[in-house]
Amino acid sequence: MxxxxxxxxxxxxxxxxxxxxxxxxxxxxxxxxxxxxxxxxxxxxxxxxxxxxxxxxxxxxxxxxxxxxxxxxxxxxxxxxxxxxxxxxxxxxxxxxxxxxxxxxxxxxxxxxxxxxxxxxxxxxRRFDPDFAAAWERIQGGEIGEPMMIKSLTHGPGLPPPWATDLKTSNGNLAEVNSHDLDTLRWLMASNPRRMYVEVANFKGAERGVTTEHFYDNMLATVKFESGALGHISGVCPCDYGYDSRVEIIGKKGIMQIGEMKGESIVVCVDRDHGLVTPIFRRWPDRFRWxxxxxxxxxxxxxxxxxxxxVTGADGRWAVAMVLAGTRSFLEERPVYLQEIMG
Ligand SMILES: NC(=O)c1ccc[n+]([C@@H]2O[C@H](COP(=O)([O-])OP(=O)(O)OC[C@H]3O[C@@H](n4cnc5c(N)ncnc54)[C@H](O)[C@@H]3O)[C@@H](O)[C@H]2O)c1
Known part of the structure; x- marks a missing residue:
């Protein structure tokens, strides 16, 4: 062909x-x-x-x-x-x-x-991003020892399209914004999730004209893995300051960080009082270009x-299961076992 x-x-x-x-x-x-x-x-x-x-x-x-x-x-x-x-x-x-x-x-x-x-x-x-891919290789290689805890954040600058701000048509920001974190957690920790607890908050929805029921722009998820390890995800969208995606993994032997707030490699100085300006990525297509x-x-x-x-359909299905567990968790105000969702 x-x-x-x-x-x-x-x-x-x-x-x-x-x-x-x-x-x-x-x-x-x-x-x-x-x-x-x-x-x-x-x-x-x-x-x-x-x-x-x-x-x-x-x-x-x-x-x-x-x-x-x-x-x-x-x-x-x-x-x-x-x-x-x-x-x-x-x-x-x-x-x-x-x-x-x-x-x-x-x-x-x-x-x-x-x-x-x-x-x-x-x-x-993210699985193809050079930094994330290298991190996976190095964790697999045992550099930081057995992973004990992972913290992943995705903060996005603007509201997604209107269909994506409604739980009924999108499953909300947990699906739209944080699906990537959910997949990253399973992938880098090489373990499936056992239980999730999610809290959400809405700070900017009303001022941005979003009136859909259960809309949230801040989300904090705690995950317990089958391996016994712990995970944590923070999602903020819209955050306005730029596109920010970072991960920290703590292993038995050491710690690994992926990503940084400093986005572009350009550093600007025009004013000694404000010091150096190192622009953050504006949008997700820039951060994850590769x-x-x-x-x-x-x-x-x-x-x-x-x-x-x-990256298989089974990976996609797990991320959807985590979205559903997380959504049930904040709606019912309790931790939710993945088994409840997956049967
Ligand atoms: N991988 C990523 O980083 C990433 C980033 C943003 C969005 N997404 C995902 O990509 C998908 C689209 O998001 P988007 O931001 O481009 O949305 P969008 O609303 O900007 O674009 C979707 C387009 O699909 C069209 N459409 C609707 N129904 C259709 C149909 N039956 N056949 C053909 N076209 C149809 C709409 O008219 C619209 O132009 C979503 O699943 C979203 O979650 C992924």
């Missing part, structure tokens, strides 16, 4: 990002069709990235253009139907996080990819080599 031909489903924020990444950095993958029901968005993104074949639905794209794979970058409630349809038509699937809204939806997707023999990769790009590039390189390479991706 020469190039992997890809249909990009969703032409919004992430549809644009992945279209740009493929065009500029992943020569083996080519976006040959674009799908979005909103004509103005479809045309704006199509024009920006020179994608000629544009459709209002995946069904139309499947009938109109030949391709081997889809990248699904649509709102979470649409993930199950789009992934199942693409798999049924023999297309490999790259699916953005969160995998779906419920475990039943995750199971439908897993069954479809299994039945039709296609590959599935979930968009946990993660987004390498995850799509990986997806294309897996299709060409006919081997399964490193």
């Amino acid at each position: 020469a190039n992997v031909r890809i249909c990009m489903i969703g032409a919004g924020r992430v549809g644009k990002l992945h279209s740009s990444t493929l065009r500029r950095h992943v020569p083996g993958g080519e976006v040959v069709a674009l799908v979005d029901p909103v004509r103005s968005i479809l045309d704006a993104t199509g024009d920006q990235f020179g994608i000629e074949r544009r459709y209002a639905s995946l069904e139309e794209a499947l009938d109109g253009t030949a391709f081997e794979a889809v990248i699904i970058t649509t709102p979470t409630p649409t993930h199950r139907d789009l992934a199942v349809l693409a798999a049924a038509r023999g297309k490999h699937v790259f699916l953005e996080k969160p995998m779906a809204l419920s475990l039943a939806e995750c199971d439908d997707i897993l069954a479809a990819v299994e039945r039709h023999g296609v590959l599935l990769q979930i968009g946990f790009m 993660g987004y590039i390498r995850e799509l390189e990986h997806f294309v390479a897996c299709i060409l080599a006919e081997r399964p991706p490193q």
